[in-house]
Amino acid sequence: MAEQRSGGAVGHGAGSASPGHVLVVFPGYHRPWATWINQRLDAHGVRASLQRWDPPREVPLEDSLGDLLLARGQVLLVLDDWFFQLGPRQSGEWNDVLRGFVAAHAERFAAVNLTNRTLLPATAVLEPVSLWGVGEEEAEARLLSRLGIDPGRTTGRRLPAGALVRFPDTPPEVWGEVPRRNPRFTGRDDLLTELQERLMDAERGNAACTLLGMSGIGKTQIAAEYAHRFSSDYDVVWWVSSDDRNVQRDRFGELATQLGLTTGNEPGERIRAVREALRRGTPHSRWLVVFDGWDDTDGAGVMLPQGPGHVLITSRNRGWVDHTDILEIPGFDRAESTGYLMRRAPHITAPEADEVAAEFGDVPLPLVQAAAWLGESRMEVSEYLRMVRDGRISAVDEPSGGDGIPHASLTSWSILINRLRRSQPQAIDVLSLCASFAPGRIPLGVVRAYPQAELPEDLRWMVTDLAAWSRALDTLVNYSVLSRESRGPVAGGEMGPHQESVHMHRLVHDIVSRLTDGEHRAAHRKAVRTLLAEADPGNPLDSRTWPRYAELLPHLEPSGALASRNPRVQTAVLNCLRYCFRSGEFKAGVRLAERIRENWSTFMDPVSPEMQELTNQESNILRRHGRFRDAYQLDLALRARLDEAPNPDPLGSLRSAVSIASDLRYLGQYQESERMQREVLADAQRLLGENEFLTLVAGNNLGISLRLLGRYKEAYEQDIASLARAESVLGALHSQTLTIGNNVAHDLRLLGHYREALARQEAGVRVHVRILGPQHLQTLYARTQLALCRRREGGFQQDLGATMASLLEQLEQVHGRGHYVTLSSINNYANFLREHGDLDHARELSHEAEAGYRALLGPAHPVATGVLANTALVLQASGQRADALAILEAALAGLTASLGPDHPWVLGCALNASAARNFNGRVADAAELSRDTLRRARHTLGNEHPLTLSCQVALATDLRGLRENEEASKLEEDALLTLTRTLGAQHPHTLSARQRNRPYWDFEANLG
Known part of the structure; x- marks a missing residue:
């Protein structure tokens, strides 16, 4: 006979041969145990089959158990106290069958027990071995012992470690x-x-x-x-x-x-x-x-x-x-509905459960409430349904709510709430307070986290009586109204609004809002918005506070915070808006700003400091979100109101002008933006002085405008001065200082000083990553600029493609595929792919960038026009030379009209157009355009700029085609000498010119 182990039982037939087959019978929620048992038996050479067990109530229990015996070998029941409620059936029926049918076939049945709760008395016939609370090794030993399997005599299939299922009592890591x-x-x-x-x-x-x-x-x-x-x-x-x-x-x-x-x-x-x-x-x-x-x-x-x-x-x-x-997911089937009701309310019969299920259409949520009510109250079903149907207790008399809430569900809730009003009124206080938050996760812990907040008299017990608070929550959780969602302590051990939270389903929230709305609702909403203001961390620029703002944000509108006239609440609302801008939650920020404006406009002076700050933050978010025209209209409206105000507001007008100048820049009106930006900078210096933050911003913006106008040397001089001032006033690690440092490196690259630009940008990116993190928008922009610096410098080409692809993926994840920053990355990566021969992918990305910018900016915007040049280069490389020429001529005409003939973007497009003319046999026309472009490039960029030298090489190529070899050779030789001296003999530009490859120009789409 096999040795009996602690807590185990001697198996039937122990000492004889192991069973050839075991049918493992389990309730569905114990599938992990069944799977583990199956694998353990398989490991010892015993074949097992799994059968989920939920016998229909209408089939006699003896018949269902008899069907299990149709399988050969042993029948192993996986038991707990819930096993005997499947069906569901009265305990007396189970005891009778265990004492009769099962006892008569005891040699065929075995059982394991997974609970420490008391089982039915007649379960003893199964001699269940307990696996509750033991480790995996002991559980396996008890299982084998109960089935009479000698582990020393059996051989099974050895599974690799990765194929082993986890022991069910071992939680995931x-x-x-x-x-x-x-x-x-x-x-x-x-x-x-x-x-x-x-x-x-x-x-x-x-x-x-x-x-x-x-x-x-x-x-x-x-x-x-x-x-x-x-x-x-x-x-x-x-x-x-x-x-x-x-x-x-x-x-x-x-x-x-x-x-x-x-x-x-x-x-x-x-x-x-x-x-x-x-x-x-x-x-x-x-x-x-x-x-x-x-x-x-x-x-x-x-x-x-x-x-x-x-x-x-x-x-x-x-x-x-x-x-x-x-x-x-459908509703319950009727057997599930009635089974649930009869388990929660054991006093009701199967026909009564069927009637309740039909009343609620087998929808789980109202059934849960009905079962909780019937189970707690022990009310007769006929009385309960009569109350539901006649709505005597419900204040809601429409047949269905506007959001599809069934009348029966509303009346069921009405019954529950009225019962709670009598037995646990403090639970109703909690419910009413929850209804003043948004549905979903509710940071209810703010009530106790900020006891200094002024609460209405009926809620003050929540702060002073912890026992009552716990009882009220327990009651609501027991009635399936709320579920608890506790989270760990925040950094530093400080109590945060998310430390104690509850979850209220959207449908439950809607119903509770209706049925608890009364004289206290206004006071409770006021209490919630006061608590939200207390929970405001106060510094949305600090990314460590962003998780808190994310949790506060959904509750602003339901609490009435957006309509509050309390300055403290208004500050919290604006801080949540600033959080949206700083954290990159632009979509949420746009929605929030619109709702704030709708509310504040009804009672607030349109030129008050609060409304001006709202406009400032909203226009910032709109610009970052790519809605440039909307930001411009918003800023123009504020400026008009400031101009009409009886009392001048110089600082408000200055801030408005800063925003409008930025809007104009994004809209492609570079000349007007630069003119206005100069006025803004002068006014800021006069009003605030050289060292005020707004003055530094104005100086930075002027540098961007100059760069977009193609005045790279002036932009560099302005940015160098701004950088020195920012480092002195703000420090080298301030985000504004880092922004200006990016701009200086950008200027250097556009001036053709590739090595210096690369060295500066590499140092800048390291600081960005350390201070702001690698995925901050500003850091992503800096990393994109670094990739362009490496491409222009000529080294680092081996891994550059993978770097640019990774940057594109990260930008898409942070901002979406259609965002203007992502479109710029798409454009730059397409240029790289074309240059390295992946024409199919380059064509796909070029078309995407072209379509994206056209939709975002309109077809006449200089950037939307400029990207056409890149599309044409892909077509030209693919052999579609006539199509490429037509696109380039159109792009050249469009850029010239909007920017003037001497802008570097126009010169680059002209360089490409002259090549297209040459490739299409129009050599004389190409030479004419090349000569004019070279003259303008020398005037605008200087004789040694890489674009000027490319124009010189292009003209030499055209002249050679016209057999004007003497001038061509002189131009080519001079260009090669200058390229070797400025960029180096091994730079790709120099090597390409020496090999007499026709030069081209990539358009780098940038909105500033």
Whole structure:
């Protein structure tokens, strides 16, 4: 006889041969245990089959158990207390069958027990061996002992370490805020199984599935149950609440810390690092990321991870069909509805449960509330349904809410809330307060984190009575109204608004808002906005505060903060807007600014300091978002109001002029921008002095305007002076100083001083990365400029393509494909690819940049015109010379009209057009254009500038075609000598000229 182990039992037939086959019978939520048991048996040479167990209530229990015996060998039941509620059935029926049918076939049945709770008395016939609370080695020994398997006598299949499933009691290495497992989760086994199969069978890198359905259908519960049920399949399980985009980005970025990634604080930087780690599968390839409540698909391309792991989304938006596999979530089937109701309310019969399920259309959310009510109150079903149907307690008498909330759901909630009013009125206070926040994650901890905030009398108990606070929350969680979402302490141990949070479903929030709206609502909304103001970290320029701002942002409007006349609240609102600008959340910032303006315009002077600051921040965000015309109109409107105001506001007018000059620059009106910028700088120096921040900004902007006008030497002189002033006033590490340093390196490169530009830009990028982080917008721009410096300098070409491709990917992730900064990177990378022979990819990217700039700026903008030159170069390299010539002639005419004949962009386009004429047999026309272009280049850029020397080489080529060899040789020899002296004998420009390759000019699209 086999040795009996501690806590185990002697198996039937112990000492005899091991069973040839074991049927493992398990409830769906114990699939991880069944899978582990299957693998352990397989390892010992015992074949096993898995069968999920949920016997229909209408089939006699003895018949269902008898069907299990149709399999040969042993039947192993995986038990816990919930096992006997499947069906559901009364405990008496189970006891009768165990004592009768199972006892009569005791040699065929065995069991393992996974709970420390008391099982039915008659379960003793199964002699269950306990696997609860023991380690993997002991659990395996007990399992084998119960089945009479001698591990020393059996041989099985040895699996590689990577194929072994995790022991179910061992959690994944990273487990991120997955909601607690619902002990009352019912049914949905077929859905969960299908979901697992879809994810497991999906093509590597595309294992993403969206659970699609209406609010209240149970999507979040299914996702949470999947994460728990199949946790042993993953090393990383990470939950991302996605009701709000800022919270979503912040939460997803937090995974970087858990994965041990080295990254900065900017959301885009953390997201890029996480996505790259997930894509590569390092440090973990078995990962699951759940995006709960992700209804806005606009950010899918930026946020959605790919790689060897799995992505699960819950959403109401059918637009996910374009991005992921879709699994539609229906209501419960009737058996699931009635089973859930009978387990929560054991006193009701099956027909009564069926009637309640029909009343609520098998929709999980109202069924959960009905079950909670019936189970807690023990009310008779007939009375409960009569109250629901006649609406005697409900203040809502319309048949359906405007948002599709069923009348029955509203009345069910009305009953619950009235019961709470009688038994737990403080829970109603908490509910009413929650209704003044936005749905989703609610930073309810601010109530206790900031006791100094002025709360209305009916809420003051929340600060003083911790026990009552805990009881109220426990009650609401028990009634499935709220779920807790606690998070760890913030840096430095300081209490933050996100340290204690709850989650309220959108549908629940809507219903509660209706049914608790009363005399206290205005006071509660005021309390919330006061608390939000107290929770304002006060420094949106500090990236360490951005996670807090991301959590405060969704609650501004529901609390009435956007309409508040309280200066402290208004400051918090503006700080949230500044956060949107500084962190790169431009889309959210635009929406927030619009809503602030709608509210403030009703009571605030349009030229008040607050409204001026709103306009300043909104125009900044609009420009960064690429909405240049909207920013311009906004700034013009403010200037008009300032001009009409009875009292002059010199500083306000100065700030307005700074914004308008920037708008004009982005709109391509370079001459007017430069004229206005000079006036602005003079006014700033007169009003504020040389060292004020606004004066430094004005000087920086003037340098940008000069550079866009092609006056590179003047731009360099202005930027060098601005840099010296900024380093003295702000310090070398200030972001404004770093910006001006970028500009100086840009000037040097455009002047042809490639080596000096490269050295300066390399040093600047190192500081940018250290101070701002590698994914900050300003750093990405600096890194893009560094790539261009390396390309022009002529070295570092081997890895440059990979660098430019990586930069493009990062810009797309941070700002999107159509953003003007990303379009610039697309344009630059296309130029590189064309130069290195990848014409197909270059053509694709060139067309994308051309179309993107045309849509963004309009066809007449100098940048939109200039990118045509790059498209033409791709066509020319592909042999489409006539088409290339037509495009270049059109681009040349357009640039000349908007910029004048001497602008470097016009000269570069003319260089390309002369080549196109030559290639199309119009050699005399080419020579004429080349001669005129060389004359203008010498006047504008000087005799030694690389573009001037390219024009000289081009003219020599054309003259040689006209057999004017003497002049051609003289021009060519002089150009080669100058190129060798200025750039070096091995520089690509010098080598190309020596080989008599026709020079060309790349247009670098830049909006300043």
